Amino acid sequence: MRFGLLGWAKNSQQSGAAGYAYRLEAVEVNLVAKGDLAPSGTGVNAFYQR
Incomplete structure (x- = not known):
């Protein structure tokens, strides 16, 4: 799975x-x-956990 650019985190x-x-x-x-x-927001999650 590839994610590309992720959303913002702060x-x-x-x-x-x-x-x-x-x-x-x-x-x-x-x-x-x-x-x-x-x-x-970018509409994309900022973090993914397997």
Whole structure:
């Protein structure tokens, strides 16, 4: 199973895939000022557990 780009995670939420032995291929970090809105959701889960 391949996941492609996953949804956003924030504030210590888990992200990625656990138990699949996949390597990390990309990371995107989006910093927002305190009190500003977080990025809108992508409609895709941010974490998958096997």
